[in-house]
Amino acid sequence: xxxxxxxxxxxxxxxxxxxxxxxxxxxxxxxxxxxxxxxxxxxxxxxxxxxxxxxxxxxxxxxxxxxxxxxxxxxxxxxxxxxxxxxxxxxxxxxxxxxxxxxxxxxxxxxxxxxxxxxxxxxxxxxxxxxxxxxxxxxxxxxxxxxxxxxxxxxxxxxxxxxxxxxxxxxxxxxxxxxxxxxxxxxxxxxxxxxxxxxxxxxxxxxxxxxxxxxxxxxxxxxxxxxxxxxxxxxxxxxxxxxxxxxxxxxxxxxxxxxxxxxxxxxxxxxxxxxxxxxxxxxxxxxxxxxxxx
Amino acid sequence: xxxxxxxxxxxxxxxxxxxxxxxxxxxxxxxxxxxxxxxxxxxxxxxxxxxxxxxxxxxxxxxxxxxxxxxxxxxxxxxxxxxxxxxxxxxxxxxxxxxxxxxxxxxxxxxxxxxxxxxxxxxxxxxxxxxxxxxxxxxxxxxxxxxxxxxxxxxxxxxxxxxxxxxxxxxxxxxxxxxxxxxxxxxxxxxxxxxxxxxxxxxxxxxxxxxxxxxxxxxxxxxxxxxxxxxxxxxxxxxxxxxxxxxxxxxxxxxxxxxxxxxxxxxxxxxxxxxxxxxxxxxxxxxxxxxxxx
Numbered sequence: 001x002x003x004x005x006x007x008x009x010x011x012x013x014x015x016x017x018x019x020x021x022x023x024x025x026x027x028x029x030x031x032x033x034x035x036x037x038x039x040x041x042x043x044x045x046x047x048x049x050x051x052x053x054x055x056x057x058x059x060x061x062x063x064x065x066x067x068x069x070x071x072x073x074x075x076x077x078x079x080x081x082x083x084x085x086x087x088x089x090x091x092x093x094x095x096x097x098x099x100x101x102x103x104x105x106x107x108x109x110x111x112x113x114x115x116x117x118x119x120x121x122x123x124x125x126x127x128x129x130x131x132x133x134x135x136x137x138x139x140x141x142x143x144x145x146x147x148x149x150x151x152x153x154x155x156x157x158x159x160x161x162x163x164x165x166x167x168x169x170x171x172x173x174x175x176x177x178x179x180x181x182x183x184x185x186x187x188x189x190x191x192x193x194x195x196x197x198x199x200x201x202x203x204x205x206x207x208x209x210x211x212x213x214x215x216x217x218x219x220x221x222x223x224x225x226x227x228x229x230x231x232x233x234x235x236x237x238x239x240x241x242x243x244x245x246x247x248x249x250x251x252x253x254x255x256x257x258x259x260x261x262x263x264x265x266x267x268x269x270x271x272x273x274x275x276x277x278x279x280x281x282x283x284x285x286x287x288x289x290x291x292x293x294x
Numbered sequence: 295x296x297x298x299x300x301x302x303x304x305x306x307x308x309x310x311x312x313x314x315x316x317x318x319x320x321x322x323x324x325x326x327x328x329x330x331x332x333x334x335x336x337x338x339x340x341x342x343x344x345x346x347x348x349x350x351x352x353x354x355x356x357x358x359x360x361x362x363x364x365x366x367x368x369x370x371x372x373x374x375x376x377x378x379x380x381x382x383x384x385x386x387x388x389x390x391x392x393x394x395x396x397x398x399x400x401x402x403x404x405x406x407x408x409x410x411x412x413x414x415x416x417x418x419x420x421x422x423x424x425x426x427x428x429x430x431x432x433x434x435x436x437x438x439x440x441x442x443x444x445x446x447x448x449x450x451x452x453x454x455x456x457x458x459x460x461x462x463x464x465x466x467x468x469x470x471x472x473x474x475x476x477x478x479x480x481x482x483x484x485x486x487x488x489x490x491x492x493x494x495x496x497x498x499x500x501x502x503x504x505x506x507x508x509x510x511x512x513x514x515x516x517x518x519x520x521x522x523x524x525x526x527x528x529x530x531x532x533x534x535x536x537x538x539x540x541x542x543x544x545x546x547x548x549x550x551x552x553x554x555x556x557x558x559x560x561x562x563x564x565x566x567x568x569x570x571x572x573x574x575x576x577x578x579x580x581x582x583x584x585x586x587x588x
Contacts, residue, residue, distance in 0.1 A: 023534040027559035030438075030571040035557050042512055042533035058512060144324075165550075166509045166531030185511060185533055215460045217479060218336055218352060237460030239336035239479055240317040256459075263329050265321035277324040 009153075009177040012197065016163035021060055038164040042185045047071055048097040049078070052107055058186045060160070060167065063193045064089045067184075068096035070196030074188075074223045076131050077106040080199075128222050135249050137230040138206040142252055142267075145275045146176040147233060150211055151257050154178055155283065161213070170194055171211040172203075172229075178211070188219065195227055205229045216242045216255050225249045231267070233257055238265060259283045303447075303471040306491065310457040315354055332458040336479045341365055342391040343372070346401055352480045354454070354461065357487045358383045361478075362390035364490030368482075368517045370425050371400040374493075422516050429543050431524040432500040436546055436561075439569040440470040441527060444505055445551050448472055449577065455507070464488055465505040466497075466523075472505070482513065489521055499523045510536045510549050519543045525561070527551055532559060553577045 015021070022038045029035040046056045047068045054077065059067060065087045072078035083101040090096075150173050160167050160183045170190035172180040182193040191212065198205065205228035212234045214220060218241040224232045225245070231252040238255050243265045246253040252267030260280035264271055309315070316332045323329040337355045341348045341362045348371065353361060359381045366372035377395040384390075444467050454461050454477045464484035466474040476487040485506065492499065499522035506528045508514065512535040518526045519539070525546040532549050537559045540547040546561030554574035558565055 025532070025534065025537050025559055027557050028562045028565075029558075030554055030556050032567060037532075037557060037559075039532045039534045039537060042535040164531070166511075166533060185509075215479075237458070238319070238331075238333045239460060240319065240333045241336040243319050243333060260324055262324050263321050263331060264323075265319055265331075268322045271322075273326060 010157075010179065010181060012180045012182070013157060014159040014161075014169070014181055014183050015062070016158050016160050018062070021062060021160060022164045040160055040164045040167050040185055044094055046093075046095045048095060049104065050097075050099055050107065057189060059189050060184050060186075063182070063196070064096050066182075066193040066196030066200065067189055068098050068196065069199050070192035070194065071189075072098055073195050073199050074192055074226060076128055076226070078104060078199075128226065131226050132222060132245070132249055135225045135228070137225065137228065137250050139250075139270065140207060140209075140230040140252070141270055141272050142209065142231050142254075143176075143272045143274050144277075146173075146209075147254065147257065147262070148260075148275055148280050149176045150178060150209070150233070151235075154181065154211060157181060159183060169213045172198070173209045173211055174207055179208075188223065190214075191220070191223055195223070198227065209233060212236075215239065216246075216253060218242050218245055221245045221249075221251060221253065225251050231270075233262075304451075304473065304475060306474045306476070307451060308453040308455075308463070308475055308477050309356070310452050310454050312356070315356060315454060316458045334454055334458045334461050334479055338388055340387075340389045342389060343398065344391075344393055344401065351483060353483050354478050354480075357476070357490070358390050360476075360487040360490030360494065361483055362392050362490065363493050364486035364488065365483075366392055367489050367493050368486055368520060370422055370520070372398060372493075422520065425520050426516060426539070426543055429519045429522070431519065431522065431544050433544075433564065434501060434503075434524040434546070435564055435566050436503060436525050436548075437470075437566045437568050438571075440467075440503075441548065441551065441556070442554075442569055442574050443470045444472055444503070444527070445529075448475065448505060451475060453477060463507045466492070467503045467505055468501055473502075482517065484508075485514070485517055489517070492521065503527060506530075509533065510540075510547060512536050512539055515539045515543075515545060515547065519545050525564075527556075532557075 022040055024036055025039050026034055026036045041060055042058055043061045044056050045059050045064055047054045049072055082104060085101055086099040088097045154171050159169060161169055167183050167185055168190050169183045171178045172194045180194055180197055182190040184190040208229045209231040210224050210229050215236040216234050216238045221242045222245060233254040235257050246266035252270050254262050254264045256263045259282045260277040316334055318330055319333050320328055320330045335354055336352050338350050339353050339358055340350045343366055363381060376398060379395055380393040382391045448465050453463060455463055461477050461479055462484050463475060463477045465472045466488045474488055474491055476484040478484040502523045503525040504518050504523050509530040510528050510532045515536045516539060527548040529551050540560035546564050548556050548558045550557045553576045554571040
């Protein structure tokens with residue numbers, strides 16, 4: 001667990017100097033000169049729920065226990081009230097086994113399902129959509145002063161992104177404070193690690209906001225809503241279905257945040273405009289994110 | 295199939311004006327003014343191989359047949375010599391069924407596997423890595439003049455990215471010509487659609503280069519190598535394992551291409567440096583990609 005001095009609000013901040021997370025690689029640049037660059041690691045991690053192999057995720061490799069718990073939570077495979085008796089990470093085998101007191105509902109369901117289709121992960125999509133019907137998000141006000149401060153602090157926080165690029169970040173925030181900043185190469189691992197931390201620490205989601213560097217796709221919106229978090233903000237753009245779901249469940253959705261600019265496509269009535277956008281400085285070029293696409 | 299007049303080399307180019315692929319959504323901007331923006335569509339598509347449900351992909355929805363064929367090819371579920379007897383897309387059911395002459399090896403394997411683990415997609419990773427051992431990529435020379443021209447043409451080609459953002463592109467190229475330019479919201483759908491097109495049209499991969507807007511992760515490198523394409527270039531960065539695999543299989547790997555700049559981390563000996571980098575113009579700001587992160 002890393003807390004940076006400059007940004008004391010963090011419970012967990014990125015650890016860009018951790019030797020396990022990046023590697024120096026030597027290549028050749030456009031001028032034919034040797035070029036040593038820092039690149040992020042990427043490792044397979046196979047997640048088990050009791051005796052059941054669930055998925056192999058590609059991950060940077062930090063917080064494997066949170067990743068496993070959060071993945072299972074976000075996929076609806078592990079209920080909020082499930083008693084977890086153990087989370088065992090084996091670095092050599094690249095596995096995490098999550099153990100629950102009894103067999104989970106999910107395993108019951110899976111047993112039936114595999115007889116017909118054989119695909120565990122394929123069954124999950126419908127379950128996630130079903131789960132949305134039970135979501136009731138609190139009516140959280142979102143101050144634009146908080147949004148601007150969060151974006152500015154997060155962009156300047158030392159991170160693997162600033163060190164090596166090609167990685168995504170997701171940050172759990174409360175008011176004007178970023179609390180937990182997770183990064184990962186895998187598409188949704190960063191948000192799953194946050195979900196795993198919240199589950200482990202019994203953190204209540206109703207007064208939180210999730211900030212992500214990634215796009216606001218249906219999956220991102222669904223995960224945020226299922227986590228019970230009422231607001232989602234991003235530097236990146238939207239998909240139509242992501243917007244539709246956010247409006248259905250009453251999630252505040254803010255995208256294309258760059259300097260003073262943003263677009264709010266859902267939950268506008270919850271925005272508290274307490275800052276003059278023209279007083280917000282442009283982003284420092286160094287901190288503009290690029291190249292983390294995927 | 296769309297061929298733009300300005301860029302006659304394309305066999306398939308993006309169709310940014312297709313009404314099915316984007317939607318106008320109205321929100322509110324940072325100044326509280328109504329803001330109508332164009333956002334890309336995102337739809338579930340469930341892929342079947344004969345009687346077997348394989349996966350539900352989130353896709354923009356164009357070329358579903360190519361996506362299904364390419365996905366199955368790239369996952370090693372459909373061999374190169376398999377006889378496909380039908381590819382049936384049902385728009386209402388959001389399904390594609392790929393039918394083969396007999397039961398495929400993959401289904402045989404799956405039948406055994408599901409008895410123990412129940413997960414179809416989880417078994418695939420090992421198969422993909424195994425497949426790499428049989429890969430022998432040809433010794434294709436890559437001219438820097440071609441690289442610079444490709445990047446410039448692709449960035450200026452009218453695309454869903456330029457129209458609505460939040461989408462990825464992958465382009466199959468030959469020499470200085472981009473041939474097939476696919477876009478998608480889903481992580482690897484764009485490259486799978488290219489693989490499906492190549493399979494359908496029996497296109498030989500040995501003299502091709504793949505250009506992508508996304509990161510050069512292990513999965514991207516593995517897919518390119520399994521497709522038999524000897525060179526992969528990107529605007530984005532690398533992961534350590536992506537570099538390692540590229541070096542193992544002898545794939546030429548070029549990343550961080552922006553204006554005159556690039557870094558080559560594998561296959562440098564195949565680069566033909568026939569252009570002075572200082573003669574390459576900087577990118578037009580309008581065409582710099584941002585916000586397609588995920």
